[in-house]
Amino acid sequence: MSRAQGELKTRKLDLLVVEPSTNFQYFAGYNPGRSERLILLMIPANGAPAIVCPSFEVERIKRNSTIGDARGWEEQEDPWLLVAKAAQQMKPVGRAGMVAIEPTTSYQSYLRLTSKLADWRPQDGAAVTERLRIIKSPEEIALIRQAIAATEASIAATFSQLAVGMTERDVAQLLSREMASRGSPGGGLVQFGPSSALPHGGPSAGQLTRETVVLIDAGSRVEGYTSDITRTIWFGDAPADEFKKVYNIVHDAQTAAIESAKPNVTQCQEVDRAARKVIRDAGYGQYFTHRLGHGMGMDGHEPPYMVEGNTSRLEPGIVFTDEPGIYQLGKFGVRIEDDCMMTPNGVEVLSHRPSKI
Incomplete structure (x- = not known):
């Protein structure tokens, strides 16, 4: 919370408001979920934060969150009046307050907020939340490592149980069960053959045959932190020559991205360019x-996104995916995705990269 308040002060903002969301969980240690009943986390630049919520939710929120001040409104009341009252207590003296609105806030809530807080100036809160979350702490990285380990083990176990006649949905359910058995709930995309040429295809009722491509893109969670890994294999005897060629090009592209990244120097768009050049040069x-x-x-x-046009630099503590792919519609697709972390000495690959074929 001190980091959040420091970021608000740096940006000359007086208040951050957050509806239930991932950012709510990040700040409060708990996400109560959204409904038609207002729940709002209010973080002032100075002073203690508070949560405005239905009165019957006060005890639940106090038990589960790190915020001790939960202010309840009754069913027959306008909850925004309680928000306005709390904001007035948090408002700077002698000037209009600057309120940062968390980016996933609903439009209806934005309208009510700006109506009730007429003497506050609304600002986009995305820069605040992104700056705080983009650099991971050692504790966050430890949880991500655990999620990665569970995901890798689950994917491997799923591949080992593939059988002719299984559908993509069958395999997706098997994958989810493997993750749950490791205490890391999650799931993923499962795609066979031509379906693998759709970057976000499957799972469908398509059945598995021999001598074909199987792609699994999966992630699981540990205490709110996730992984994101893609593996593509050949199901059958010796892989087809074209599959081997494409697979190794994708692997080389992933390597080029990793080798191009230098801490505090390399722009996000530059790692995209490094991988893309390998694939382009191969035709x-x-x-x-x-x-x-x-x-x-x-x-x-x-954030951050490894994409052309993103000039932000890769700083130590940023965790990101490296996932080049080649997708030939009507034939097959190959994607290799690994989870990486920028360190002061360069990229550390947190997952275990597969070998070339």
Whole structure:
């Protein structure tokens, strides 16, 4: 909470408001979930934070969150009046307050908030939340490592149980059971053959045959932190020559991205360019149809994004995915995705990269 308040002061903001969301969980240690009843976390630049919630939720929120001040409103009351009262107590003296609104706040809540807090100036709170979450603490990294380990073990166990006639849905359910058995709930995409050429395809009722591609893109959670790993294999005897060629190009592209990244120097777009150049030079540029990767932590996809145009630099503590792919519609797709962390000495791959074929 002290980091959040420090960030507010740095940006000359007086208050951050957050509806139930991943950011709510990040700040309060708990996400009570959204409904038609207002729950709002209010973090002032100075003083103690508070949560406005239905009166019957006060005890639940106090028990589960790190915020001791939970202020309840009754069913027949307008909850925004309680928000306005709390904001007035948090408002700076002698000037208009600057309120940062968390980016997933609903439009209806935004309208009510700006109506009731007429003497406050609304600001986009995305810069505040992104700056705080983008650099992971050692405790966060430890949880991400655990999620990665559970995901890798679950994918391997799932591959070992593949059988002709299974559907993509069958395998997806098997994958989820493997994750649950390791105490790390999650799931993923499962794609066979031509379906693997759709970056976000499956799972469907398509059945598994021999001599085909199987792609699994999966993630699981440990105490709110996630992993994101993709593995592509050949199910059958010796892999087809074209599959081996494409797989090794994708592997080389992933390696190029890792080797290009230097702490506090390399821009996010530059790692995308490094991987894309390998695939383009091999003649498959038109088949790499998405960005190289994204940040990850409490959300499976979060800033920063490894994409052309993103000039932000990779700082130590940033965790991100490196996931180049080649997708040939009507044939097959290959994606290799590993989870990486920027350190003061360069990239550490947190997952276990597969070998070339």
